[in-house]
Amino acid sequence: MGVAVDLQDAGASANPGPEKSGHESALHALADYLADDMLACNKAIVARMDSPVPLIPQLGAHLVAAGGKRLRPLLTLASARLCGYEPGPDAQRHVGLAACVEFIHTATLLHDDVVDESTLRRGLASANAVFGNKASVLVGDFLFARSFQLMTDDGSLKVMAILSNASATIAEGEVLQMATQNDLSTPIDRYLDVIHGKTAALFAAACRVGAVVAGRPEADELALETFGTNLGMAFQLVDDALDYAADQQTLGKTVGDDMREGKITLPVLAAFHAAKTEEERAFWSRVIESGEQTEADLPRALDLIAQTGAIEITLARAATYAEMAVAALASFPDSEIKRLLVETASYTVSRAR
Template sequence: MSDAGGEDVLKALSDYLAGDMQACNQAIIDRMQSSVPLIPQLGAHLVAAGGKRLRPLLTLASARLCGYGHTPEQQRHVGLAACVEFIHTATLLHDDVVDESALRRGAASANALFGNKASVLVGDFLFARSFQLMTADGSLEVMSILSEASATIAEGEVLQMSTQNDLSTPVERYLTVIHGKTAALFAAACRVGAVVAGKEGAEEKALESFGTNLGMAFQLVDDALDYAADQQTLGKTVGDDLREGKITLPVLAAYGAASPQERAFWERVIEKNEQTPDDLPTALSLIEKTGAIEITLARAAAYADRAVAALEIFPESELKTLLIRTVTYAVNRAR
């Protein structure tokens, strides 16, 4: 599975949905307004920092794939795409505080600029805005899907915290973590596109499967990039996962294939959290030696194949092709 377009794939998808994305971005800007000055200030920083807007793109694309959004009267998908982005951004604000991250998307994180308290509280504000958008949509089914995803994200983050520094974590539990923290919102973003189009049957199930598997592949590649990318490519400090003692598949794979001496290294830096400046290069060397990145990317590719297969029920179209290419982009970011 290869696609030389890279980021151009997402630009092509965004261009295809240009009218919807413009309306979505305007809804995001409008809903970030507040009489409390700090909220729009921090919101402006988030908007300026950019980002792929992948999750709202998936909502818009899923609705279009199901035949919705082709007339001026059909605008529900726009508000729900903004809702999905607010949920995602709120979790990022909270995550950066929990992880003590200094960078986000290659720029200073909100907590680094505005402080932890402001980031947490503005994250709460964005969560509240997302639920206002759900309520405005008026569908209990949509609210059920997105509120359940919000709860699952929180559960995934708590589960990740409970596995931190624990090298005995089974791979299955790690996969449960990334399903919660990433794939659940991808799935919900796609599902609501089908629901607003009135396609609550096979199409909804297919798009939920597409989103779930794309999200799993996306997070696996993100975890691989933490040990295989430079800081500019990654958009955050290389080695953050190691510093935080996060249990990811590259670490589990390297630890599982390690010699006794190498296992002692991992136990010191991950479980005991006793780290020196020389430990990151050693970790990167051990990751490479054991083929842990290749193991992680192979699993990501398997999820990507399932995502593509889920789209088979939809007729061939330019939009379907762009979604397939988006899956390819997601798994090729580390190559």
């Protein structure tokens, strides 16, 4: 039984949307540059989502139709090209591994939405809202299994080590986030450990395997791993800022979800530590630690975050990580794909401005 979405639509979902001005066009340009590779990647994704169990391709079609930037597989494809990998009929390892990276990411999203009781994903109803929690968890497990099949198909123990280690780190990051939930005494370094695990680890692995398939020295692998790590840190910091600074349509999920779930993020920590009165500290303690919230609390939280400059603090740290990501590419010769990766780092921060 095939997935209920055609391959043309699947290929289109790799494109971040109509071309826009400024830094946001960078991601569009990267997707355009890698259009053939991404089309092949999306075909691989759709093919590997097929199953004789009808619910699996049905839920898979829902995920493909939801689109998304496909940033992680784009990073694998771009890193391979940066390292001189030349695709051909017998040189498609980068495509299979890009699909593998997307399966790992999508599996974690399915599980996260169940844990967080989310109802929106990429602006549409989340899979768990449509198909239920049980189906989302089990299809997430299926996608994890598919990702390991793709690793096995690639045949490289080094690739398997990189991606399996990243998968374990993602799980650790999610558990650590759960452990810090509702705890305003969480140190900022612990929060950074959380976002490194849940987001940056897969960015890093996605980039590093691009160098592996190109047969580059370990120094190049590590440079791309560093690029991916810092890009992922910047990306998640901006996501956390957007939860308190974006409209729902832009964010693609319900604004204020992090507060409702008692998640500890940098905007909250910055606002809490900058609180000027006992009333402000008591407010954060009630809504985050005790979880006692009313409809008036989100506007109050947004006001306090604005007053304390918590968004600016978060974005400044994200910009520092983006700069470190760009610096990690210094050893690679100038090229069009390098320029696009540099601009993608800038886009990561600019999407919140």
